[in-house]
Amino acid sequence: MTSWRRQGEGGWPWLAAGSVALSLLALLALLVLLGSRGLAHFWPAPVEVVTLESGERFAGQRVRQERIAGDPQVDVLYRTGNRDLDGSYWRWVGAGAIDTRRYPDDLLVLEREHWGEFLGRLVALRAAGDAVPLPAASDEAWHVLRERLTRVEALREQRRQLSEDVIAPLARRLAALRSSEALDPARQQTLTEQWEAARQRLDALDTALARDALILESVDGQRLEQPLAGVLAAWRPNAMSWVDRLLHWGRGVGRFLSEGPRAGSLEGGVWPAIFGTVMMVLLMSLIVTPFGVLAAVYLNEVARQGPLIRLVRIAVRNLAGVPSIVYGVFGLGVFVYGIGGQLDSWFFSERLPSPTFGTGGLLWASLTLALLTLPVVIVATEEGLARIPDQQREGALALGATRYEMLRRVVLPMAVPAMLTGVILAVARAAGEVAPLMLVGVARLAPQLPLDGEFPFLHLDSKFMHLGYHIYNIGFQGGDVERALPLVYASALLLVVVIVVLNLTAIFLRHHLRARHRAPER
Amino acid sequence: MSATLPSRVTSASAAVTDFASTASCFEIEGLCLAYDGKQALRNLTLRIPRQRVTAFIGPSGCGKSTLLRVLNRLHDLNEDVSRQGRVSLEGQDIHAPQVDVAELRRRVGMVFQTPNPFPMSIYDNVAFGVRLQGIKRKRVLDEIVEWALDSAALWDEVKDRLHGSAWALSGGQQQRLVIARTLAVQPDVLLLDEPASALDPISTLKIEELIRSLKSRLTLVLVTHNMQQAARVSDYTAFLQDGELVEYAATDNLFTNPRLRRTENYITGRMS
Numbered sequence: 001m002t003s004w005r006r007q008g009e010g011g012w013p014w015l016a017a018g019s020v021a022l023s024l025l026a027l028l029a030l031l032v033l034l035g036s037r038g039l040a041h042f043w044p045a046p047v048e049v050v051t052l053e054s055g056e057r058f059a060g061q062r063v064r065q066e067r068i069a070g071d072p073q074v075d076v077l078y079r080t081g082n083r084d085l086d087g088s089y090w091r092w093v094g095a096g097a098i099d100t101r102r103y104p105d106d107l108l109v110l111e112r113e114h115w116g117e118f119l120g121r122l123v124a125l126r127a128a129g130d131a132v133p134l135p136a137a138s139d140e141a142w143h144v145l146r147e148r149l150t151r152v153e154a155l156r157e158q159r160r161q162l163s164e165d166v167i168a169p170l171a172r173r174l175a176a177l178r179s180s181e182a183l184d185p186a187r188q189q190t191l192t193e194q195w196e197a198a199r200q201r202l203d204a205l206d207t208a209l210a211r212d213a214l215i216l217e218s219v220d221g222q223r224l225e226q227p228l229a230g231v232l233a234a235w236r237p238n239a240m241s242w243v244d245r246l247l248h249w250g251r252g253v254g255r256f257l258s259e260g261p262r263a264g265s266l267e268g269g270v271w272p273a274i275f276g277t278v279m280m281v282l283l284m285s286l287i288v289t290p291f292g293v294l295a296a297v298y299l300n301e302v303a304r305q306g307p308l309i310r311l312v313r314i315a316v317r318n319l320a321g322v323p324s325i326v327y328g329v330f331g332l333g334v335f336v337y338g339i340g341g342q343l344d345s346w347f348f349s350e351r352l353p354s355p356t357f358g359t360g361g362l363l364w365a366s367l368t369l370a371l372l373t374l375p376v377v378i379v380a381t382e383e384g385l386a387r388i389p390d391q392q393r394e395g396a397l398a399l400g401a402t403r404y405e406m407l408r409r410v411v412l413p414m415a416v417p418a419m420l421t422g423v424i425l426a427v428a429r430a431a432g433e434v435a436p437l438m439l440v441g442v443a444r445l446a447p448q449l450p451l452d453g454e455f456p457f458l459h460l461d462s463k464f465m466h467l468g469y470h471i472y473n474i475g476f477q478g479g480d481v482e483r484a485l486p487l488v489y490a491s492a493l494l495l496v497v498v499i500v501v502l503n504l505t506a507i508f509l510r511h512h513l514r515a516r517h518r519a520p521e522r
Numbered sequence: 523m524s525a526t527l528p529s530r531v532t533s534a535s536a537a538v539t540d541f542a543s544t545a546s547c548f549e550i551e552g553l554c555l556a557y558d559g560k561q562a563l564r565n566l567t568l569r570i571p572r573q574r575v576t577a578f579i580g581p582s583g584c585g586k587s588t589l590l591r592v593l594n595r596l597h598d599l600n601e602d603v604s605r606q607g608r609v610s611l612e613g614q615d616i617h618a619p620q621v622d623v624a625e626l627r628r629r630v631g632m633v634f635q636t637p638n639p640f641p642m643s644i645y646d647n648v649a650f651g652v653r654l655q656g657i658k659r660k661r662v663l664d665e666i667v668e669w670a671l672d673s674a675a676l677w678d679e680v681k682d683r684l685h686g687s688a689w690a691l692s693g694g695q696q697q698r699l700v701i702a703r704t705l706a707v708q709p710d711v712l713l714l715d716e717p718a719s720a721l722d723p724i725s726t727l728k729i730e731e732l733i734r735s736l737k738s739r740l741t742l743v744l745v746t747h748n749m750q751q752a753a754r755v756s757d758y759t760a761f762l763q764d765g766e767l768v769e770y771a772a773t774d775n776l777f778t779n780p781r782l783r784r785t786e787n788y789i790t791g792r793m794s
Contacts, residue, residue, distance in 0.1 A: 304601060391638040394596060395700070399651035400628030400707060409650070410640055 031496070038490030042252030044237040044245050047107045047119055049219050050078070050093065051100045059107060059119045059219040060091060061237075063482070077482075081109070081117035085222050089116060090482055105239040106138035110216075113230040116267070116483075120218040126225070128211050145234060148212050152228050159205045166198045256490060261445065266474065266483045270491055275449050276362075276442075276464035277498055281431045283366035284373065285423055291370070292377025292426075293412075293419055299378070300385040301407060313382075320375035328436025331368030336360055336440055360441030362450045363460035368440045369433060373426035380425060384418020385411065420510035424503055431499045434468035442469045444477075467495040544571035547711060547741040548593060553607035555588060555765075557600050562588045564765040566607070570758075575733060575742045577756035577773065579749060581788070585765040586745045590713050593743065594630035595623055611711070628655070631704035632713040636720050637696035639688035639703070644671075644680050647688045647699055651707035666706050674702035675732055694725025701732060711741045718751065730755050749789055753777050761785050 045061040060078030067074050074095040083089050110118040122141055125132040125148065134141045174191050177184065212228035235248055259269035295316075303309045340357035348357070357363070388411055396406040434442075443463035450462045475481075475488040548570040555563040562585045570576050578586035591597040592609060595616060609616050616626055628651065639647050648667045657663060667684070671677040676698045680691070688699055697717060704712060714733070718726040733742055733755045746752050752759050753773060760770040761784075769776060769785040780786045 389638070391634055391636060392640065394599075394632075394634065395638040395640065396650070397599070398594060398596060398627055398632035398634075399654065399703065400624045401651075401654050402624050405654055414641055 031493075034489050034493035034496065037486060038488075038493045039249075039253070041486030041490055042249045042256065044109070044235055044240060044248045046103055046237050047109060048078070049102045049104055049107065050098055051102075052093065052097050053099045054097070057219050058091065061119075063090075065095065079117075079482075081119040082115075082218055084115040085218055085224065089480065103238045105236065106142075107219075107236060107238055108142075108216075109235050109237055110214075110226070110231050111233040111267075112226065113232060113262070116263070118216060118218075118226065120216050122214060123217045123223065124215040126213045126215060139239075142236060142239075145214070148228055149231060149234055152209060152212065152231070155205055155209050156229070159202065159209065162198065162202055162205065167195075167202065170195050170198060257494075261470075266480060266487065270465075270467065270470060270494065272449060273465040273467045273470040273491070274494065274498060275451070277431060277467045277495070278502070279450055280362060280366050280369065280437075280464065280466065281427055281502055283362065284369040284430050285427060287366055288370040288373050288377050288426055289419065289423055292374050292422060293381050293415075295374070296378045296381035296385060297407065297412075300382050301403075301411065316375050316378050320379070323435075324372055324433050325435040325439075327368055327372045328439035331364055331371070331436060331440040332360075335364040335367055340364060357461050359461075360439065360463060361461045362441060362458075362464050365437050365441040365464070368436050369430040372433065372436065373430050376425045376429060377419070377422035380422030381415060381419045384415040384421070387418070388414050417510050417514045420506055420513065424506040424510070427502050427506060428499060431502060432468060432495070434466065434472060437466055437469055442466045444469075444473050467491055467498065471495065544574060546570065547572040547612065548743075549608075549610045549613075550589075551608045553589075553592065553605070553609060555585075555592060555597070555603065555605045557597075557603040559602075562765050563592070566765075566767050568760060568767055568770050570741065570743060572741050573737055573739070574757040575737050575744060575755055576758045576760065577744045577746055577752035578760050578762060579746060579752050579788075580762035580768075582747065584762040586762050587715055588765075589762070590632075590715055590743060590745050593711070593713055594627045594632055596627070596632065598623065628707050629709050630711040630713060631707065631709035633697070633700050633704060633715065633717045635716045637693055637700050639691070639696050639699050641687070641689060643685045644688050644691070644699060645684040648703050648706050650703060655707065670702040670706035671699075673705050673736070674698045675728065675735075676702055692725070694721050694728060697721060697725070697729060698732065701729075705736075709740060711743065712736065714742065714744045716745055716747065719746070719748070726751070749777070761788060763788070 047059050047061055049057060049059050051057050058078070058080055060080040063077040063079050065074050065076045075092050076095055076098070078091045078093060079089065080086065080091045081089060106121055108118075108120060108122055112118060122134070122138075122145060125134055125144065132144075134144060170191065174188075174195060177188055177191065209229040210227060214226045214228055214231070215223060216226050217223050233251075235244075237245075240248065256269040257274065258271050260272050261270065262268035299309060299313060299316075336359060340355070340359065340361075344355055344358040348355075392410055392414065393406055396410045397403070401409070441463055443465055445465070448462065450459045450464050471488055471491045474484045474491070546569045550566055550568050550570075553563055553566040554561070566589065578589060580586050588597065592605075593611075593616075597603060605617070611626070611630065614621070640650060642650075645667055648670050649663050652663060652666050657666070668677060668681075671680060676695060679695060680686075680699075688696065691699060697720075701712075701717075717733075718729045721729065730751065733744065736742060737757075744752070744756060756773045758770065759773045759776045761768045761776065763784060769780060769782050771781070776785065777789060780789060
């Protein structure tokens with residue numbers, strides 16, 4: 001018998017505690033679901049060689065099993081890869097039809113640039129058209145493959161550097177030179193020579209890359225030749241130790257975070273989406289903070305408190321409840337078509353009819369979200385200003401401060417934590433918002449980051465990727481749902497992590513400032 | 523503002539009972555004030571003598587704090603104020619349009635009921651008003667801060683933690699810090715709105731000593747509902763009731779020999 005029952009308190013403390021527990025449980029369940037489904041995707045699952053009772057054999061990674069209603073038999077879903085051989089990536093098999101399942105060590109999984117994964121065995125290696133004898137032992141053959149793959153990776157990296165650091169800037173400079181009116185033949189000559197030299201180096205690298213090819217065989221005996229340049233990663237899941245698996249998983253997660261998407265976003269990573277999300281949120285914060293703070297200062301410190309100001313305040317509070325898609329429509333109409341179209345006709349008329357600012361972009365998306373989060377910042381800042389005792393204001397005025405000096409030196413510093421609280425709330429709201437972005441600038445695929453080494457460094461007019469939209473896009477707009485689902489979970493988890501990190505940054509900042517402008521102990 | 527420290531000639535600090543012999547600091551003529559539809563001051567006429575301590579006493583809501591806040595025009599911050607009559611400081615109408623309110627408030631410093639140091643270091647609190655005057659040189663600031671803290675009898679207690687937070691001080695220390703902060707801009711008048719009512723007896727005693735020591739350099743106007751305090755520190759006392767000036771006389775006279783029955787009732791505690 002607990003004490004509250006004896007005291008006749010009834011069950012309400014349990015009810016209250018239960019609500020808290022339920023909320024925590026829901027949150028935990030969400031994170032566990034996202035984490036397990038998303039992160040398991042990168043784990044090197046063992047490959048089974050399945051022999052059916054019909055004698056047919058195939059290799060695949062077991063995904064899950066399902067019992068279809070009314071059917072007594074359990075069906076198992078395998079990821080078989082080899083889309084170029086079988087035309088399909090998946091295979092459903094009745095559990096009863098399976099005769100044997102084996103896990104041979106020499107089974108290989110290749111992640112390829114085209115056609116997805118390959119599951120099967122390595123038969124031979126070919127270099128510049130000549131077959132290279134492979135050692136008989138599969139372990140040694142694996143080592144040879146690893147060496148060749150390391151070489152290809154190094155070449156690929158050289159090629160990437162060459163095209164990004166040398167060829168792309170050269171191409172831009174040449175284009176700029178051609179479009180400029182003042183002709184400079186000597187300069188054009190040297191640039192063209194440099195360009196040719198770079199092209200030759202690129203061709204040499206391509207030739208070197210194309211040297212090696214693998215002869216592969218699937219477990220049912222089909223052979224194919226796979227250029228080694230198209231192999232991104234290779235592993236033998238059944239022969240891996242736990243440490244190897246863990247390392248492989250870590251590399252997989254790392255590549256997911258650091259690479260751009262490939263193959264209709266079903267492969268590769270989400271780095272441009274992470275970057276776009278963070279960039280947009282930072283820009284939004286930079287825009288919304290000064291406006292929100294100034295508006296709050298006006299409402300709380302400058303304006304004569306009366307029915308009009310009360311009305312404005314109610315209106316501001318209600319703006320926070322306007323559905324975000326409405327802001328999207330507003331952004332599209334006013335920012336993109338209105339202001340953007342006008343900017344184009346004034347400054348970028350030479351590029352018309354292809355729009356520069358007259359289409360969705362980073363700037364318009366940030367502005368739209370800044371508008372969306374403005375009420376949050378205003379309300380939080382106003383509450384912070386209202387908490388500052390009038391005596392602080394009078395103390396400053398009584399020392400001969402003007403109203404501006406009082407605001408600038410006493411009131412605003414004391415309200416900084418409240419402003420940051422507003423920014424935290426704004427970030428939390430903006431980072432998860434997708435609907436308005438679809439109207440004002442988010443792109444399905446924009447591997448080019450909006451921030452680079454090219455003047456003006458931050459490309460406000462460029463389209464960008466966003467994690468929230470990416471989730472929607474791969475999950476519901478792509479073809480292969482089975483392949484997309486783990487990526488949806490992983491991206492969703494990542495979005496949560498990004499928002500948490502952004503919030504923690506702001507909270508840390510606020511804590512730091514609060515230590516400086518400590519609240520009275522009284 | 524020059525950085526040299528004030529060294530006004532000290533007049534005899536014995537209680538001067540003769541009004542005529544002292545020059546006026548403030549002259550208030552026919553002052554009426556209403557705000558929020560309420561008549562707060564009714565036709566006040568009085569003279570506040572220079573380099574003396576003048577106390578305003580009276581029951582709560584009698585208008586004594588309002589009167590104080592008129593003297594540095596802090597009352598301008600309220601909305602819907604209507605005022606008649608004239609208040610002049612050293613012969614100049616403080617409500618004249620050409621008066622710089624910020625400069626007026628520098629000349630007429632004010633200390634509030636609850637200590638209100640700013641959320642910054644002790645040093646920055648004292649230097650706050652001085653910096654507003656455009657003085658930035660560290661040596662000059664150092665000198666003024668030390669002088670002001672010394673004048674407020676706080677220097678010895680805080681000289682080792684000038685850059686610590688002002689909010690870490692005790693209530694009494696905070697109030698003396700606020701006085702130092704006000705003194706640092708070298709005002710002519712110091713308005714004190716129940717400066718010790720939130721403090722313990724020992725801190726109160728220190729504040730009262732400070733008030734007595736300061737009247738050699740400036741004019742002090744004290745609002746208090748503690749009659750013993752008024753009797754202890756002030757030279758003149760004005761008794762206000764319902765926005766009217768009931769009686770105004772040298773403190774000794776008012777407390778020992780009040781002219782009016784209302785005053786007597788109040789100071790003997792028959793009403794509050």
